[in-house]
Amino acid sequence: MSANLINGNEISKAVNAETAAEVAEIVAKYGVRPALAVILVGEDPASQVYVSRKDKKCAELGIRSEKIVLPADTTEAELLAIIAKLNADPSIHGILVQSPVPKQIDEQKVVLAIDPAKDVDCFHPFNVGRMMLGDFSGFLPCTPWGVTVLLERSGVVTRGKNAVVLGRSNIVGKPMAAMLAAKAPFGDATVTVCHSHTRDLAAVTLQADIIVAALGIPRFLKGDQVKEGAVIIDVGINRIPDPTAKNGCRLVGDVDFDSVVEKASLITPVPGGVGPMTIAMLMKNTLRACRAALKTA
Numbered sequence: 001m002s003a004n005l006i007n008g009n010e011i012s013k014a015v016n017a018e019t020a021a022e023v024a025e026i027v028a029k030y031g032v033r034p035a036l037a038v039i040l041v042g043e044d045p046a047s048q049v050y051v052s053r054k055d056k057k058c059a060e061l062g063i064r065s066e067k068i069v070l071p072a073d074t075t076e077a078e079l080l081a082i083i084a085k086l087n088a089d090p091s092i093h094g095i096l097v098q099s100p101v102p103k104q105i106d107e108q109k110v111v112l113a114i115d116p117a118k119d120v121d122c123f124h125p126f127n128v129g130r131m132m133l134g135d136f137s138g139f140l141p142c143t144p145w146g147v148t149v150l151l152e153r154s155g156v157v158t159r160g161k162n163a164v165v166l167g168r169s170n171i172v173g174k175p176m177a178a179m180l181a182a183k184a185p186f187g188d189a190t191v192t193v194c195h196s197h198t199r200d201l202a203a204v205t206l207q208a209d210i211i212v213a214a215l216g217i218p219r220f221l222k223g224d225q226v227k228e229g230a231v232i233i234d235v236g237i238n239r240i241p242d243p244t245a246k247n248g249c250r251l252v253g254d255v256d257f258d259s260v261v262e263k264a265s266l267i268t269p270v271p272g273g274v275g276p277m278t279i280a281m282l283m284k285n286t287l288r289a290c291r292a293a294l295k296t297a
């Protein structure tokens with residue numbers, strides 16, 4: 001078998017078109033424009049790319065974006081002061097601090113400082129807890145939510161399937177596993193979470209109908225670890241050296257695409273898979289934040 005591609009660019013475009021229509025409706029009805037503050041601390045080149053993509057997508061959809069770029073030596077107190085100001089500003093509905101932040105800043109403190117009502121990343125324990133308890137009407141974590149939308153819009157049924165999540169990070173693996181296992185249209189799967197201490201990984205992944213790879217190791221998952229016909233979602237975005245590329249590097253996922261494509265029925269590419277969905281769902285969360293502020297949700 002040679003897999004069909006799940007086109008994240010196309011699916012995100014459809015989601016974004018729905019968001020743009022809802023934004024226009026809110027502006028027309030209430031005279032309020034949804035607004036997102038995106039804070040970037042430092043000059044990490046990958047983060048710069050992601051943040052400017054978020055900024056651009058806001059503009060395209062009619063969301064006001066306030067991009068705040070701070071120097072790499074910004075103190076924790078300075079950042080917390082900026083967050084406090086944004087929390088208090090009723091014209092700002094969503095606040096996001098791009099991760100990772102420089103090491104003098106405690107990321108957990110930053111997460112706790114953001115008003116849960118503006119936490120469009122769904123990183124705050126209040127929002128994580130609410131989601132874990134089965135309330136999916138608030139914020140949802142952008143990347144896992146994007147994965148569920150990719151599956152749904154590709155016609156993949158999760159109910160009763162064996163889903164394996166590779167990786168247990170707070171931003172992807174953990175919430176991904178929770179969503180796939182949830183009593184919900186995008187859930188009802190039997191979920192196994194694998195990580196660096198998993199024994200005989202292939203024995204687990206070979207049982208999987210759906211695999212979500214989010215461990216941050218370039219081309220980790222190989223074709224011989226995948227069951228014939230499985231659905232493969234690659235969350236990884238790794239930059240590896242490539243002397244033939246014009247900027248000297250190339251993006252690869254956590255899946256060894258060339259070997260896995262031969263076994264899978266459906267597979268997401270990198271780039272053009274999960275990445276654009278993360279941004280599309282961030283836009284949706286911003287809309288939810290605005291609606292909640294207007295009490296129209």
Ligand code: L34
Binds near residue numbers: 049053096143270275
């Ligand atoms: N606070 N930090 C916070 N929220 C987030 O949701 C993120 N993330 C991750 C990193 N730090 C964060 C993102 O935005 C990863 N991430 C992200 C978002 C978008 C894309 C990649 C990562 C993306 O658009 N990827 C393109 C390729 C971009 C490129 O050429 O580098 C793609 O097609 O996959």
